[in-house]
Amino acid sequence: MIGTNELLLLAAAIALLAVALVVGLVRSGGRRRTPPAPPTPSAPPAAEAPAPGAPGEAPAEPSVETRAPAAPTLERPEGRSSRLVRLRQRLAGSQGGLGRGLLALLSRDRLDEDTWEDIEDTLITADVGVGPTQELVEKLRTRLRVEGSSAADARTVLREELLALVDPSMDRELHLDGPEDGPAVVLVVGVNGAGKTTSVGKIARVLVADGKSVVMGAADTFRAAATEQLTTWGERVGVEVVSGPEGSDPASVAFESVRAGVERGADVVLVDTAGRLQNKAGLMDELGKVKRVIEKQMPVREVLLVLDATTGQNGMVQARVFREVVDVTGIVLTKLDGSAKGGIVVAVQRELGVPVKLVGLGEGADDLAPFDPEAFVDALLGESPVD
Ligand SMILES: Nc1nc2c(ncn2[C@@H]2O[C@H](COP(=O)(O)OP(=O)(O)OP(=O)(O)O)[C@@H](O)[C@H]2O)c(=O)[nH]1
Secondary structure: OOOOOHHHHHHHHHHHHHHHHHHHHHHOOOOOOOOOOOOOOOOOOOOOOOOOHHHHHOOOOOOOOOOOOOOOOOOOOOOOOHHHHHHHHHHHHHHHHHHHHHHHHOOOOOOOEEEEHHHHHHHHHHOOOOHHHHHHHHHHHHHHHHHHHHHHHHHHHHHHHHHHHHHHOOOOOOOOOOOOOOOEEEOOOOOOOOHHHHHHHHHHHHHHHOOOOOEEEEEEEOOOHHHHHHHHHHHOOOOOOEEOOOOOHHHHHHHHHHHHHHHHEEEEEEEEOOOOOOHHHHHHHHHHHHHHHOOOOEEEEEEEEEEEEHHHHHHHHHHHHHHHHHOOOOEEEEOOHHHHOOOOHHHHHHHHHHOOOEEEEEOOOOOOEEHHHHHHHHHHHOOOOOO
């Protein structure tokens, strides 16, 4: 018979064995389930590696910093369709004058020389440019003479010819298909005040709204406020901004922003640049170096030139200088809402041989639209959008 003492001993032995087993398991860690680590906010990388520029080029400065966006409530950028409807209406509101003026002239009973001169003046005043104006007037004269009363009405002829002038065949897509192993890099250039930093911020929002991940590089180190401005744009929609101290090497910031984009697996890196036009050689040196240094890592997919639509001929002079300095692939025409001179679209495309891809239509954060030739010509003719 087993006595009470023996029973107690047996129970104590079983308990000890159980405790030993549990402790052993925990130590070995063999079956321990560790909860997945919570996602940590992407820590900014140290900027210790130098930017491998061409011989003689300054290395990246260690002071380049990345600012992961703060985590306040993020804004949700306006979705594509409502933005486009809204901006089409705004375009029609700002541009209707030109088409109405032309239609009034073309509807006169007699299209005499004075009237054709008035038509030319109207087009030139709207910044269409002398060459395209003469071309358009010639075509209108021929068509209205040859087709006479059998011609479709003047509005239809004018619409067709304006559309031909704006050239719907140009490729206006923003090419953001990066290489397989990295982001598409977009370099944004233009003189200060044209709306460059604002446009970079707006493009970032459009991309975020389209579900893309973005990093922005504040390589306009000339003006500290530009960096602050871009940082604010980034914080609003949760886009990381890479920046450097005022006066630091823009190429270093550009290099680090692309590196951050690669490390984060971003879809797009947008690089804002300084546009000091002190002289062409200086600009060429600066932008040339920025581009070369970026291309040590990734090809530059798009070079967007930002031009202010309200600057007319002055803007054209700037455009020419930038064309000589970098291979511009597209134009962002800002402040079209503040100018009735939409003819600049035609003039600048002719001058540079590159399409207007985006238009700025206001100071609001989502006031940027892809340029649509048909909608633009309808706006010129004062036709309300049908959407
Ligand atoms: N109405 C209107 N204003 C615009 C548009 N785009 C930019 N702006 C305004 O133009 C001003 C200049 O814009 P910025 O983005 O600071 O110009 P920038 O070229 O970057 O100049 P820096 O920051 O000096 O390099 C700002 O007040 C913008 O709000 C637009 O499409 N329409």
